Amino acid sequence: EVQLLESGGGLVQPGGSLRLSCAASGFTFSSYAMSWVRQAPGKGLEWVSGVSGSGGSTFYADSVKGRFTISRDNSKNTLYLHMDSLRAEDTAVYYCAKVGSTMTTLNWYDPWGQGTLVTVSS
């Protein structure tokens, strides 16, 4: 069974940093691109960032470009999101998600993790 387990969320002050992790199991991690998608409280889904299976290609939403860095450690089956210069508008549940098929970063997402809440507030 494919499982994705996020961790690392919490309360951080504006301007601060946080690193999210997503531990994956149940599939060949390096064969699949992965993404982070966030959901602000009571709002819809916003794609944040994606990374290819090898880690060699990364993609970002304009809203986080230059502040967030996505990476992966295929030896540890773990996806990361390093977030710097956090703003109040970054407050959201952050989900990691696996793409549905191999060899592409442009794909549907299945499954999604349970999410980790990031709150940016003083």
Place this chain on the structure above:
Amino acid sequence: DIVMTQSPDSLAVSLGERATINCKSSQSVLYSSNNENYLAWYQQIPGQPPKLLIYWASTRESGVPDRFSGSGSGTDFTLTISSLQAEDVAVYYCQQYYSTPITFGPGTKVDIK
């Protein structure tokens, strides 16, 4: 960026009746080289992560009840729940994966009338 819109924002349907949700993309998500529409649908029950229902606009994910169906091509798409059940109360999102940034529709909330 491809902008996704959905209609209606919310709808209430009687148990056993049909629910129809529309999704429109600001540009075509039909990829000519493989004739596939890069469009997916998700269900999000309150307090849970999104769950994939449909991909390639009309391919039902394994395990998804056959009362859920997707249709459409190019820029206009529809998710239909043929006979609404109580467990279908949720918010439904469409997503394009034709190009980055990946974008989602704003969601349609489905309730029981």
